Amino acid sequence: MRLGIVIGAGNKPSSWENYQKACSHLKIDSVLVDMKSANWLNHYIEVCKSIDGLLVGPPCVNPEEYSIYMERLYFIQNEFGTPMYPSYNELKLYENKRYCSHWLELHKFPHPSTTVLCDKVEALKYLSKCVYPIVIKAPIGAGASAVHIIRSQIHAKLIVHQIFGLHRLLSCGYVSWVKDEKTIIPIPLIGSSLKHNVVIQEFIPIKWEWRIIKIGDSYFGHQKLLRGAYASGSDRVGWVAPPIELLDMIRSVCERGQFLSMAMDVFEGLDGRFYINELQSMFGSYNTAQMRIDGIPGRYVYDRGDYRFEKGYFNLCGSRLLRVRHFVKILTDKDIDLSSIEGVQYKE
Numbered sequence: 001m002r003l004g005i006v007i008g009a010g011n012k013p014s015s016w017e018n019y020q021k022a023c024s025h026l027k028i029d030s031v032l033v034d035m036k037s038a039n040w041l042n043h044y045i046e047v048c049k050s051i052d053g054l055l056v057g058p059p060c061v062n063p064e065e066y067s068i069y070m071e072r073l074y075f076i077q078n079e080f081g082t083p084m085y086p087s088y089n090e091l092k093l094y095e096n097k098r099y100c101s102h103w104l105e106l107h108k109f110p111h112p113s114t115t116v117l118c119d120k121v122e123a124l125k126y127l128s129k130c131v132y133p134i135v136i137k138a139p140i141g142a143g144a145s146a147v148h149i150i151r152s153q154i155h156a157k158l159i160v161h162q163i164f165g166l167h168r169l170l171s172c173g174y175v176s177w178v179k180d181e182k183t184i185i186p187i188p189l190i191g192s193s194l195k196h197n198v199v200i201q202e203f204i205p206i207k208w209e210w211r212i213i214k215i216g217d218s219y220f221g222h223q224k225l226l227r228g229a230y231a232s233g234s235d236r237v238g239w240v241a242p243p244i245e246l247l248d249m250i251r252s253v254c255e256r257g258q259f260l261s262m263a264m265d266v267f268e269g270l271d272g273r274f275y276i277n278e279l280q281s282m283f284g285s286y287n288t289a290q291m292r293i294d295g296i297p298g299r300y301v302y303d304r305g306d307y308r309f310e311k312g313y314f315n316l317c318g319s320r321l322l323r324v325r326h327f328v329k330i331l332t333d334k335d336i337d338l339s340s341i342e343g344v345q346y347k348e
Contacts, residue, residue, distance in 0.1 A: 001052055001331070003032060005030060007032055007035060007036060008230070015057050016032065018318040019057075019324065021317045025316065025342070026321070048076075048082055053327055054076070055320075056086065056340060058094055061303065064097065070088075084325070088281070089214060089257060089259070090260065090281035092284075098199055098292050101199065103257070103279070104279070109190075113202075115199075117201050123163075123164070127156045135149055136150055138194040146176050156188055159174050162175075176194075204269050205270045206267045208225050209265060209266065210242060210246055210267075212250045215322040215323055216260075219244060219302060220315070221241075224236070224265070239291075239292035241293050245274065250264045260326065261326065262281060263279070264276060293309060298346065312344050312346045313343060
């Protein structure tokens with residue numbers, strides 16, 4: 001067994017390094033595949049002869065890098081037929097708010113009403129009639145870096161004028177400004193400016209957001225608590241048992257889309273209802289436990305119609321350990337025993 005690990009434009013080293021570490025833990029041979037070089041195709045032709053599958057993960061810094069990465073994966077899938085994890089269809093949802101909104105609407109999963117507008121006149125007309133506040137999103141952007149709660153029609157129309165410009169050839173786009181603990185002053189995300197289209201979502205007052213994760217037969221869930229008006233990117237976590245309804249929901253999502261794994265962000269509204277905000281085939285997993293029940297780290301395992309809790313630290317290597325294990329099972333129909341992996345075990 002040998003797996004290829006893709007390096008793409010804009011990919012953080014932590015992304016592919018976590019795959020390398022996971023393969024090392026599971027005693028699986030791996031090789032890096034450079035997808036960002038000009039000679040990527042000849043490089044892949046040589047590499048593909050010696051690998052059984054490809055571990056992938058697109059960058060989410062700007063639309064251009066994402067598009068190049070996905071174009072090359074599409075080429076690999078259709079010309080070489082290399083198995084990849086996550087699947088190409090899952091990756092289409094990754095940080096792609098336009099595509100995700102269409103997918104959720106088509107398959108009738110509960111989600112905030114979302115409108116994608118690609119024409120300036122239509123967008124301005126829409127803004128004249130909609131109910132405020134609204135949420136304007138860039139199609140790509142992690143956390144809350146490209147999500148804006150807009151409370152007035154004047155502000156919304158100013159943004160739309162910047163997005164579309166006086167003419168499509170003269171549009172500079174709308175630039176989000178981000179400030180965090182590492183920056184003293186806000187930084188303009190010029191490379192990720194929003195141009196030529198706008199995603200508008202209804203504003204739903206929420207208690208908090210749920211992060212629900214499915215990787216193979218492993219399930220996790222925790223709350224993403226609010227910091228101000230935002231839950232995404234707040235880094236505030238509520239360690240409580242996720243509702244079984246949400247575990248069933250992500251299982252249904254994955255069955256409907258034939259997805260191998262998925263992170264689902266779900267609003268819990270003040271009205272008590274659940275609304276899927278986003279589906280992410282790649283997700284941040286900096287904590288070795290993505291769920292704690294009564295303070296105990298672990299996972300749920302779906303088994304014959306029931307969710308069984310198992311103690312342990314299962315989210316090693318940014319949850320890549322479980323992903324590689326699942327991929328190996330898909331390729332070989334053999335399961336890897338996690339009890340032999342150092343760091344997974346939970347001790348009282």
